[in-house]
Amino acid sequence: MRRAVLATVTTLAGVVVLLSLKPHQSTPAVGAPAPSSPRDAGPSSGSSRASHHAVAGTSTGTVSSTPYGPVQVAVTMAKGRITGIKVLQSPTGAARSRQIAAMAVPRLTREALAAQDAGIDAVSGASYTSQGYIQSLQSALDRAGDRSH
Amino acid sequence: MTTARPATPRGQRAAGRLPDLVPALVRLLIAVGAGAVLALWWRHTASVTGAGDWLTGAGRITGLLAGYACAVLLLLMARVPLLDHVIGTDRLARWHAMGGRYTVCLASAHVLLIVGGYALSSGTGVVSQATTLVLDYPDLLKGTVGFLLLLATGWLSARAVRRRVSYETWHHLHLATYLAVFLAFWHQLSDGADFVTDPPARLAWYVLYGAVATALAWYRFVVPVRQALRHRLRVAEVRPEAPGVVSVYLTGRRLEALRARPGQFFRWRFLAPGMWWAANPYSLSAPAHPTYLRITVKAAGAHSAAVARLAPGTRVLAEGPYGAFTARRRHDRKVLLVAGGVGITPLRALFETLPGEVTLVYRARRPEDLALRGELDAVAAARRATVHYAVDEPAGHGLPMTARALRRLVPDIAGREVYLCGPPGMTDAARRALRGAGVPRRRIHHESFAL
Numbered sequence: 001m002r003r004a005v006l007a008t009v010t011t012l013a014g015v016v017v018l019l020s021l022k023p024h025q026s027t028p029a030v031g032a033p034a035p036s037s038p039r040d041a042g043p044s045s046g047s048s049r050a051s052h053h054a055v056a057g058t059s060t061g062t063v064s065s066t067p068y069g070p071v072q073v074a075v076t077m078a079k080g081r082i083t084g085i086k087v088l089q090s091p092t093g094a095a096r097s098r099q100i101a102a103m104a105v106p107r108l109t110r111e112a113l114a115a116q117d118a119g120i121d122a123v124s125g126a127s128y129t130s131q132g133y134i135q136s137l138q139s140a141l142d143r144a145g146d147r148s149h
Numbered sequence: 150m151t152t153a154r155p156a157t158p159r160g161q162r163a164a165g166r167l168p169d170l171v172p173a174l175v176r177l178l179i180a181v182g183a184g185a186v187l188a189l190w191w192r193h194t195a196s197v198t199g200a201g202d203w204l205t206g207a208g209r210i211t212g213l214l215a216g217y218a219c220a221v222l223l224l225l226m227a228r229v230p231l232l233d234h235v236i237g238t239d240r241l242a243r244w245h246a247m248g249g250r251y252t253v254c255l256a257s258a259h260v261l262l263i264v265g266g267y268a269l270s271s272g273t274g275v276v277s278q279a280t281t282l283v284l285d286y287p288d289l290l291k292g293t294v295g296f297l298l299l300l301a302t303g304w305l306s307a308r309a310v311r312r313r314v315s316y317e318t319w320h321h322l323h324l325a326t327y328l329a330v331f332l333a334f335w336h337q338l339s340d341g342a343d344f345v346t347d348p349p350a351r352l353a354w355y356v357l358y359g360a361v362a363t364a365l366a367w368y369r370f371v372v373p374v375r376q377a378l379r380h381r382l383r384v385a386e387v388r389p390e391a392p393g394v395v396s397v398y399l400t401g402r403r404l405e406a407l408r409a410r411p412g413q414f415f416r417w418r419f420l421a422p423g424m425w426w427a428a429n430p431y432s433l434s435a436p437a438h439p440t441y442l443r444i445t446v447k448a449a450g451a452h453s454a455a456v457a458r459l460a461p462g463t464r465v466l467a468e469g470p471y472g473a474f475t476a477r478r479r480h481d482r483k484v485l486l487v488a489g490g491v492g493i494t495p496l497r498a499l500f501e502t503l504p505g506e507v508t509l510v511y512r513a514r515r516p517e518d519l520a521l522r523g524e525l526d527a528v529a530a531a532r533r534a535t536v537h538y539a540v541d542e543p544a545g546h547g548l549p550m551t552a553r554a555l556r557r558l559v560p561d562i563a564g565r566e567v568y569l570c571g572p573p574g575m576t577d578a579a580r581r582a583l584r585g586a587g588v589p590r591r592r593i594h595h596e597s598f599a600l
Contacts, residue, residue, distance in 0.1 A: 007251055015207045016207075018190070022195075025198065068345070103271045128346075
């Protein structure tokens with residue numbers, strides 16, 4: 001009996017300690033910058049809010065592969081503003097990935113439309129999918145920007 | 150053991166220390182493995198945000214640990230000779246029972262936490278989330294069946310239920326856990342976030358489970374079959390020893406190659422009608438002889454009662470030898486053997502063969518229950534050892550299991566190493582009395598099969 005209590009308490013404490021040692025802020029996915037910092041990585045670093053003020057039309061982003069499957073988005077722009085984001089591909093392999101994508105993708109779209117930028121936070125619990133989404137979105141914005149020059 | 154041991158004093162001393170080290174080493178190894186599993190989670194988890202993440206994280210940790218524990222539990226029961234002869238079958242079984250209960254709890258926590266965590270982070274209800282999990286996630290229908298099987302065997306092994314079913318029934322139902330672990334294995338790889346994204350981790354998991362499966366197949370199937378073909382054991386004679394107690398003499402070929410040491414036991418499967426499907430553990434009640442083995446059995450259940458009716462010539466499959474209740478546990482020259490009832494069997498073999506100064510205390514209910522008394526007296530005379538007999542009836546010849554009574558019987562008891570075997574109530578009392586008489590815990594060697 002004493003052993004059972006000891007095992008339960010130790011396990012519970014161990015799990016709580018492990019979980020609490022992890023950061024509790026939703027960290028941006030690797031490769032995606034914090035909202036305010038300028039993007040300083042990648043070949044098309046010139047893209048920013050300023051560069052697509054006169055852009056219009058639809059631009060398709062690159063396919064960004066995540067461990068759970070590919071993510072690809074297309075942005076529709078009018079008068080330099082992002083008016084729509086269409087998700088062309090999202091993870092469909094494992095049921096968990098589908099579920100995560102179904103939960104995370106609409107949220108990412110909402111955030112991107114509000115921010116008018118790819119510098120959005122990753123959705124917690126869907127860091128890989130968020131990362132893929134952000135990368136594909138950034139490349140779509142970059143392409144839209146390049147086309148306007 | 151298949152390796153020959155050097156008979157030099159130095160080799161013996163090393164062998165004497167080995168048993169103390171190995172259990173600690175094995176426990177350390179198990180802990181290191183658990184640490185590695187936790188490290189896997191740590192490496193794959195960037196952050197824990199929100200209540201859903203907390204629950205899912207805890208669910209993943211408990212799931213990983215449960216998966217690891219299943220492999221360890223099966224390995225403990227694989228009858229690997231090194232583990233068995235050094236740690237002891239009974240101690241491994243106790244670890245297995247303890248770990249089994251813990252694992253069922255871990256698996257249950259994993260199920261609840263994952264359902265709760267996923268439901269919270271995707272904003273769905275618990276019931277619909279559970280349904281989605283079971284039906285849509287890869288291999289999770291199998292995993293669910295495996296989990297329910299595990300719960301069922303866990304419930305069956307609970308002490309209250311155990312008392313109401315026979316050992317054989319319980320043992321066979323317990324084998325369903327193999328199926329449970331097999332069914333639950335696949336979802337770990339196809340749904341576990343730590344394995345889906347990490348091929349090396351997946352490989353390591355395959356290796357872990359593959360190694361355990363190989364050990365199980367080898368030591369629980371291939372080795373016994375090979376042994377049966379090689380030694381061709383048969384019942385030679387069944388001889389009554391005491392009321393309800395018989396000795397079975399078995400003959401076979403090349404029995405010395407079994408390398409059975411005094412104090413060890415085999416799992417015996419008598420190929421007689423109604424008996425062939427159960428393999429019961431009985432200790433050798435005499436040192437193994439190149440042409441015959443002997444066990445002494447007391448009728449306690451249907452199986453042991455049927456042993457008395459075995460016909461000479463009956464074929465026998467013996468798995469073993471098993472057990473660490475041997476001379477190898479001994480550190481000291483002076484030894485005390487304490488036997489209760491039919492617990493005399495392994496001690497009878499040790500009484501004849503243990504080197505040094507040996508005293509035997511043998512307790513039974515009535516004088517006629519003192520089985521093997523004639524040969525114990527003969528061994529005592531031959532090696533000038535002492536035997537103390539004690540019976541509860543008639544009154545006046547008893548031995549209360551107290552420190553004082555033991556000290557009066559064996560004045561130098563505190564300086565002796567003790568081997569103890571008997572029914573659970575008696576051994577518990579004896580252990581307390583021995584500790585009271587000044588025998589350190591690590592010098593009390595005890596074998597029990599009461600789970």
